Amino acid sequence: MSSITSPGVDDQQEEAASRARAEADETSERGDMAVEQVLRMFDVADEALVQLKADMQREFELGLSNEDAATIKMLITYVRELSRGDESGAYLALDLGGTNFRVLLVELNAGEAKVKSSVHEIPRELLVTQNGRELFDYIALKLLEFVQQYKLRRKRISLGFTFSFPCKQYGLTQSVLVKWCKGFKVGGVVGTDVVMQLKDALKRQLSGLAEAYIDVVAVINDTTGTLVACANTNRECRIGLIVGTGYNACYMERIEKCEKWPANYTNPKQVIINCEWGAMGDNKQRRELDKMRNEFDALIDAQSVNPQNQTYEKMVSGMYIGEMLRLAMLKLHKERALFANASVLQKLQQKDVFSGKHMSALGRDELANSTEEATKIAKDLGVANPARRDLNIMVQIASRIMHRSAHLVAAGISALLERIRKPYTVIGYDGSVIKHHPYFLRRLVDKCTRLTPKELRFEFMMSSDGSGIGAAVVAAALHKERTPLYVVRPGKVYEMQYVNVQRNASLSSSRSETTAAASSVKSFNKP
């Protein structure tokens, strides 16, 4: 009888184990490929940045002549002179530009600024509402509470309003909202003058609360505030940059280069232009950024309250970078390439589980070659014992996102430096991403150096609270130049009207030769 010898138990086990190993290898190889593919989606080659720079320069030209045809609107701010550094007195500032809204009392003394402020988180229902009056009523109420708290009743006080959304200005106190962004969708405000909205709300809220002599003397953008505050200490500062919840820049332009300037002009022959460049890439025919966008950018845009708007901003700013990480992780998890055996799906499906703070934390891990912060984040997702591989993947994705963001900013700044063409330019900056991410600024400076001709030297200068102090400095300079004419309404509400000494809707004055030390600028960052 012939017998077929069946494999022994040991052999069978060995075979099964080797099959399992092969399968595991294959899965992990597939996983690694999926990770590599996702990481590559955030790569942007230098040639693409050079092209972006050229595209932006073309947009700058277009925006300065024909705003309607341009995506980068290059909005005139009417702020034409930087601070003399000798402003003094107490000024109010309102700062609205993200989910936090602030009221500030800024005491200026020869370039020194002492600040008292109150911060309020804007209730969610006011960010997305049909009725803009509710938002402005809330702002006015908080302002008046502040006036009560700091005993500013019955005092004449000028207010600078920092309103950091795309606005078309018709003077220093006339600013019409073009569109909302950064998660705001408030009905009844687009197309109206936000200063009027604020004044009307103040009148509504004032009844019975306080006698206030508040005069809204200027409305500015946060980039303008940053530029003005930094120029207070360094007169070479000609660019203001914000990389925070939103992303934008402004710069000082010669009026002769601004074809759309509406009137004749005297000295100073310059004006701050608010680029509003977060909109770069929005134009449906040109779509200059599409080559660099990936499936996560498309998802972020589709989920946002303003689809097909602010394309450039959505690839860069603090409001969106956490979402990029989440969506990339979600994809990899679904492909079983990340946290394959953990139940993180539900958490990863939750919009906004990650913010700019998580990106900074992962950046710290990257620099320290550690996984400490990533471990904490994994634990928050419910993974008790995360594998080192998974933690490393998180750090790597965050790294690629932040590198892309910094490089895209470098292209914009380099484009502006070439437009300004001064041998030395200082860039004042503010915003949570650029200030708090551990290496963002360094990568930005490195890339900007590579993209910019050597003869155009530049430095970055950190502004501390430019959007608050800058508004006060602008208000102070204007306040000095105006004499109160009469009080319009008797009773509880008083409104000052002024004759401008120079009858000129600009912040115009001859600049003193002294450079004052403003406390608004904490450190000078030498790259």
Ligand code: GLC
């Ligand atoms: C958005 C706004 C812009 C602002 C920037 C930074 O891009 O449109 O006005 O300067 O955010 O806050």
